[in-house]
Amino acid sequence: MPPKKTQPKYRQIADYLREGILNGTFPAGQPLPSEEALAKQFRVTRPTVRQGITELRASGLVEAIMGRGTFVRSPHHRPTLTRRRGVRRTSEGTYAEADGIRWTDAENATVTRTDAPLALADLLRIPPGEPMYTYATLQTADQGRLRQLHRTYVPFSVLVGTAYKDKPLPAAPELYQALADMGHELHFTEHVRPRMPLPDQAHTLRLGEGVPLLHILRVTTNQDGRPLVLEEFHLPGEDLEVSYPL
Secondary structure, eight states: OOOOOOOOHHHHHHHHHHHHHHTTSSOTTSBOOOHHHHHHHHTOOHHHHHHHHHHHHHTTSEEEETTTEEEEOOTTOOOSEEEEOSEEEOTTSOEEETTOOOOEESSOOEEEEEEOOHHHHHHHTSOTTOEEEEEEEEEEETTTTEEEEEEEEEEHHHHTTSTTTTSOOOOTTHHHHHHHHTTOOOEEEEEEEEEOOOHHHHHHHTOOTTOOEEEEEEEEEOTTOOEEEEEEEEEEOTTEEEEOOO
């Protein structure tokens, strides 16, 4: 009979912590044992301990709180950051993000011409393959602590007969004012879903292993319901919630 395979140490650590969480040894809202304590208990290095804890984070059992450690997730825990979503008009009549965060491009926005893929064409109600202006940039706020990927798509058909028929529109939020100046009354709809990031997105947003992102699609329409612009946001999904007024 072949010998029974021994589980890797990181898996033993994950199983030990998971059992303790489920039987109440490590109560919800309380910190896990430190990496140093677990490393000594299992006679492993701290990177091995982190690998085990990553498995628990991926399954939603624990959460890392910056500067405090890793805690057992509580069903009553409130996220450390709540962001109000939407677009508002300022007292000066300009447009701004509802959360009031002042985002800065961490790099020069890349402006390219792309052809609309099927999924985006469906949201914009344009034929697949129609050319679009596409803006893509990494944005930061709060001295780089907050990060998001922001991509904007403007179909060429929206610009026919305007001053922008041969040149790209400005990026949002100035984009909204430019559309309003064309005579459009603007309305906004957002579609939100969580998903796991692609490797380059995880690197750019500084996401730990097993941390999801929030994928938000904002469609700007006019008074006739015609889609004018599609914006795509990728936000770190760890300990973040978004809120909408109804």
